[in-house]
Amino acid sequence: MVHHQNKAIREGDNPDLTAERVTGTFDTHSMAAQIYNSEAHARRRREITEIIAKRPELHDTKPFPFMTREEKILESSRKLTLITKHMNEIIEPNNSNEMFHLNNEVLGIEGHPMALHGIMFIPALTAQASEEQQKKWLTRAINREIVGTYAQTELGHGTNLQNLETTATYDVATQEFVLHTPTITGLKWWPGNLGKSSNYAVVVALMFIKGKNYGPHTFMVPLRDEKTHQPLKGITIGDIGPKIAYNVTDNGFLGFDHYRIPRTNLLMRHTRVEPDGTYVKPPHAKINYSAMVHVRSHMITGQAIMLSYALTIATRYSSVRRQGQIDTTQPEVKVLEYQTQQHRLFPYIARAYAFVFAGAETVKLYERVLEEVATGNVSLMADLHALTSGLKSVVSHYTAQGIEQARMACGGHGYSQASYMSEIFGVAVGGCTYEGENMVMLLQLARYLVKSASLVKTGQSSKLGPLVAYLGAKSDSTSLIDRTPTTGFAEYVKTFQHIARRQTLKAADKFFGLMEKGEKRPIAWNKSSVELNRASRLHTRLYIVEAFVRRVEEVADPRLKEVLTDLLHLHVNYELLDMSTYALEDGFVSSSQLDYVRDQLYFYLAKIRPNAVSLVDSWEFSDQELRSVLGRRDGHVYENLFAWAKASPLNKTDVLPSVDKYLKPLMESARASKL
Ligand SMILES: CCCCCCCCCCCCCCCCC/C=C/C(=O)SCCNC(=O)CCNC(=O)[C@H](O)C(C)(C)COP(=O)(O)OP(=O)(O)OC[C@H]1O[C@@H](n2cnc3c(N)ncnc32)[C@H](O)[C@@H]1OP(=O)(O)O
Numbered sequence: 001m002v003h004h005q006n007k008a009i010r011e012g013d014n015p016d017l018t019a020e021r022v023t024g025t026f027d028t029h030s031m032a033a034q035i036y037n038s039e040a041h042a043r044r045r046r047e048i049t050e051i052i053a054k055r056p057e058l059h060d061t062k063p064f065p066f067m068t069r070e071e072k073i074l075e076s077s078r079k080l081t082l083i084t085k086h087m088n089e090i091i092e093p094n095n096s097n098e099m100f101h102l103n104n105e106v107l108g109i110e111g112h113p114m115a116l117h118g119i120m121f122i123p124a125l126t127a128q129a130s131e132e133q134q135k136k137w138l139t140r141a142i143n144r145e146i147v148g149t150y151a152q153t154e155l156g157h158g159t160n161l162q163n164l165e166t167t168a169t170y171d172v173a174t175q176e177f178v179l180h181t182p183t184i185t186g187l188k189w190w191p192g193n194l195g196k197s198s199n200y201a202v203v204v205a206l207m208f209i210k211g212k213n214y215g216p217h218t219f220m221v222p223l224r225d226e227k228t229h230q231p232l233k234g235i236t237i238g239d240i241g242p243k244i245a246y247n248v249t250d251n252g253f254l255g256f257d258h259y260r261i262p263r264t265n266l267l268m269r270h271t272r273v274e275p276d277g278t279y280v281k282p283p284h285a286k287i288n289y290s291a292m293v294h295v296r297s298h299m300i301t302g303q304a305i306m307l308s309y310a311l312t313i314a315t316r317y318s319s320v321r322r323q324g325q326i327d328t329t330q331p332e333v334k335v336l337e338y339q340t341q342q343h344r345l346f347p348y349i350a351r352a353y354a355f356v357f358a359g360a361e362t363v364k365l366y367e368r369v370l371e372e373v374a375t376g377n378v379s380l381m382a383d384l385h386a387l388t389s390g391l392k393s394v395v396s397h398y399t400a401q402g403i404e405q406a407r408m409a410c411g412g413h414g415y416s417q418a419s420y421m422s423e424i425f426g427v428a429v430g431g432c433t434y435e436g437e438n439m440v441m442l443l444q445l446a447r448y449l450v451k452s453a454s455l456v457k458t459g460q461s462s463k464l465g466p467l468v469a470y471l472g473a474k475s476d477s478t479s480l481i482d483r484t485p486t487t488g489f490a491e492y493v494k495t496f497q498h499i500a501r502r503q504t505l506k507a508a509d510k511f512f513g514l515m516e517k518g519e520k521r522p523i524a525w526n527k528s529s530v531e532l533n534r535a536s537r538l539h540t541r542l543y544i545v546e547a548f549v550r551r552v553e554e555v556a557d558p559r560l561k562e563v564l565t566d567l568l569h570l571h572v573n574y575e576l577l578d579m580s581t582y583a584l585e586d587g588f589v590s591s592s593q594l595d596y597v598r599d600q601l602y603f604y605l606a607k608i609r610p611n612a613v614s615l616v617d618s619w620e621f622s623d624q625e626l627r628s629v630l631g632r633r634d635g636h637v638y639e640n641l642f643a644w645a646k647a648s649p650l651n652k653t654d655v656l657p658s659v660d661k662y663l664k665p666l667m668e669s670a671r672a673s674k675l
């Protein structure tokens with residue numbers, strides 16, 4: 001038995017796909033260790049996949065696209081119950097990375113009845129509930145004695161939290177908060193698993209004490225009877241209906257009618273209300289936004305995974321799909337041979353790697369800030385908020401674009417739900433909206449950048465934090481890309497820094513200039529906001545490049561280093577071309593330098609070509625996790641597409657009731673009228 005670098009090779013696979021794997025120059029298990037940030041985790045992922053493969057009760061009973069929403073929810077609940085019961089036989093207790101993988105394999109990406117329980121409810125209680133409150137609720141939540149969600153967004157307001165309409169008014173006499181929804185637009189709207197599954201929620205409401213509005217605060221609120229699951233008196237609750245995707249998650253609505261909860265249900269780790277109504281303010285005004293920051297920090301990795309699902313499907317399929325000739329004397333080629341196909345897919349493969357490396361850094365910073373905040377040190381909260389606001393926006397935007405490119409790269413079959421592309425796209429694109437609409441979050445980062453620009457303009461660059469220190473540096477007069485014998489990544493980084501710095505300072509100038517001309521601050525802000533958001537995007541893309549460079553520098557294995565270096569070359573050249581307007585407009589990069597960049601791009605497309613399949617295989621998604629006929633590991637696409645179509649519910653009978661009822665009579669009457 002030959003040992004190949006690509007560990008996905010099996011006997012009996014489609015030879016076109018095997019041929020791709022044989023050309024791989026690096027060990028895909030070692031690359032998986034880079035992607036999943038440790039050899040141990042990559043190995044555990046494989047072990048978990050194997051365990052699941054041997055347990056048919058954890059497999060889908062039929063393809064998701066053939067199920068109704070109700071069937072999917074039932075099936076998901078069945079499997080959720082099983083994995084909850086047998087969790088300790090499959091994953092390490094309380095290991096959230098392993099849990100995430102288990103969920104993706106068994107439950108899939110369309111959601112499940114406890115999705116928000118793990119991703120927001122428990123994190124909100126962990127970060128915001130006092131020790132005493134945690135003893136009361138957190139243990140029960142972890143044991144799944146209760147199921148919870150995070151209910152913040154309303155029908156009328158999602159972005160502007162200060163204008164939420166749900167109120168929590170403190171009643172000193174009874175030491176209770178009275179939750180109330182005054183209007184239809186004040187109904188909570190969107191919270192995942194609120195509609196039908198959760199019996200508790202962390203609810204965000206404007207807190208009023210003795211007539212004073214203290215702004216949004218978080219409360220632990222029972223919603224349903226723990227025994228009967230019936231809504232409690234004073235609660236109106238239900239599902240908001242089908243969405244573009246994520247339909248196994250019951251996003252819900254919720255209204256309160258003068259609904260009373262004890263004072264001690266205000267989450268009181270950082271904020272307190274004493275029995276007499278005295279308010280004790282937190283060490284940072286936005287400390288109770290932590291559940292959002294938790295998701296924003298983790299979703300970078302989540303988005304990279306979605307993008308890689310789509311790229312795995314498209315790259316494997318492009319290796320077995322033959323269409324047309326390049327040399328007319330030769331047989332039809334794999335569509336992956338076309339430069340246009342490579343240009344469609346490979347830069348996104350590079351972006352997916354860049355995103356997962358940036359995501360790992362973000363989670364590290366998040367964990368550090370979480371620890372520090374627990375001890376009362378809130379100094380890094382602003383940096384983390386700025387970083388995650390930019391990353392969540394940029395990464396989700398390019399992820400959606402990349403998935404759509406991958407879908408189109410699969411031609412007609414990409415449009416079939418057999419590819420699973422539409423669900424992957426629908427789930428991923430939700431990330432552009434949830435946890436803060438992308439434009440809004442870019443503007444949050446812009447606030448941070450404008451403050452930093454102001455430090456630069458007032459000669460205080462030494463006060464800049466490490467993420468923005470480059471704003472205080474001076475650019476060379478022109479980029480040295482292709483002008484020095486060893487054009488390394490440093491020249492590219494300097495060029496991206498120049499572009500981000502120039503745009504940031506320019507946008508800040510516009511904003512300050514408008515104010516100097518007499519515009520009020522919010523008006524000046526609005527009139528500068530497109531330019532400000534451009535700065536936020538460029539700053540974030542610079543960060544992503546730097547995270548990629550940092551990772552490649554750390555890699556010791558020469559084979560991995562070589563292919564990751566190729567990917568990084570592709571990434572920096574593609575990114576620079578994509579933002580070339582900014583580079584050209586002040587002459588920092590010339591058009592002849594851009595020709596060099598373009599040549600480099602084409603060179604690296606060709607260099608990556610033999611490793612393309614290995615680069616997507618390295619994500620080690622099982623067929624169960626991918627749920628795509630086109631993306632199958634074995635490459636046997638056509639026979640399985642035919643089997644999939646035959647299994648379609650419409651093919652259960654040769655003649656549908658609709659034909660009997662309508663089409664047959666219609667044709668019969670048409671024939672009769674001709675007689
Ligand atoms: C390999 C292993 C894999 C591991 C695991 C991978 C996991 C993958 C996870 C996948 C995840 C999938 C999850 C799917 C579930 C989706 C669930 C969705 C849930 C939701 O959507 S919940 C609702 C979210 N809602 C929002 O995000 C609302 C957006 N709006 C806001 O956040 C705020 O309104 C605001 C930030 C825009 C403005 O707030 P506010 O009005 O209070 O602000 P002010 O104008 O008063 O003040 C602005 C200043 O405040 C600072 N600020 C704001 N937020 C923060 C913060 N969080 N931290 C620190 N500072 C903050 C600003 O910076 C401003 O400061 P300045 O100094 O004044 O400039």
Ligand SMILES: Cc1cc2nc3c(=O)[nH]c(=O)nc-3n(C[C@H](O)[C@H](O)[C@H](O)COP(=O)(O)OP(=O)(O)OC[C@H]3O[C@@H](n4cnc5c(N)ncnc54)[C@H](O)[C@@H]3O)c2cc1C
Pocket residue numbers: 116150151152153156157158159160189190191192246251430433434435436437438439440443
């Ligand atoms: C799949 C999914 C899951 C969700 N899960 C949850 C959940 O579990 N819990 C929960 O509480 N919520 C949840 N949400 C709600 C989500 O957080 C909000 O929809 C999101 O924060 C955007 O708010 P919005 O809908 O009010 O958009 P809006 O703010 O109304 O946005 C509409 C447009 O206005 C623009 N805009 C708004 N304000 C500004 C501004 N200040 N400056 C410039 N432009 C602006 C936006 O950029 C956008 O183009 C979920 C949403 C989705 C799609």
